[in-house]
Amino acid sequence: MTIPNIKPIELSELPAGPETGTHLVDIDHLPDHGGKELIYTEGDLRTSILIQKTGDIVGVFLNHCPHAGTPLNMFGHRFLDASGKYLICRTHGALFNPESGICVRGPCVGQTLRPVAHTIRSGSIYSA
Numbered sequence: 001m002t003i004p005n006i007k008p009i010e011l012s013e014l015p016a017g018p019e020t021g022t023h024l025v026d027i028d029h030l031p032d033h034g035g036k037e038l039i040y041t042e043g044d045l046r047t048s049i050l051i052q053k054t055g056d057i058v059g060v061f062l063n064h065c066p067h068a069g070t071p072l073n074m075f076g077h078r079f080l081d082a083s084g085k086y087l088i089c090r091t092h093g094a095l096f097n098p099e100s101g102i103c104v105r106g107p108c109v110g111q112t113l114r115p116v117a118h119t120i121r122s123g124s125i126y127s128a
């Protein structure tokens with residue numbers, strides 16, 4: 001899988017984003033093909049990220065579709081399409097590779113979800 005050369009964004013740069021080194025999730029707490037949305041707020045500021053486990057792959061992206069800027073999920077922590085192979089944007093149905101974040105079908109083909117800088121230590125994911 002080719003990963004696009006896009007600099008991952010640091011959560012601490014984002015509105016209401018947590019500081020570097022913040023614990024995001026324990027990978028074991030994600031079921032296979034399970035996802036998690038994390039929302040950070042401060043007053044009117046809001047940042048949402050998605051963490052998706054697909055087999056051995058764990059992707060961490062801003063929950064912000066490159067097509068029209070909506071969150072991928074309508075509600076809850078569900079990000080995969082019915083096939084379980086792709087992240088899906090519920091607004092217009094764009095499909096994204098869960099490892100690279102590249103849109104492979106839909107109105108923003110070739111564009112990419114913005115990866116979030118993170119580290120994995122002892123089975124847990126932390127912001128980096």
Ligand code: FES
Pocket residue numbers: 065066067068069070089090091092093094106107108
């Ligand atoms: S906003 Fe995601 S496909 Fe249109």
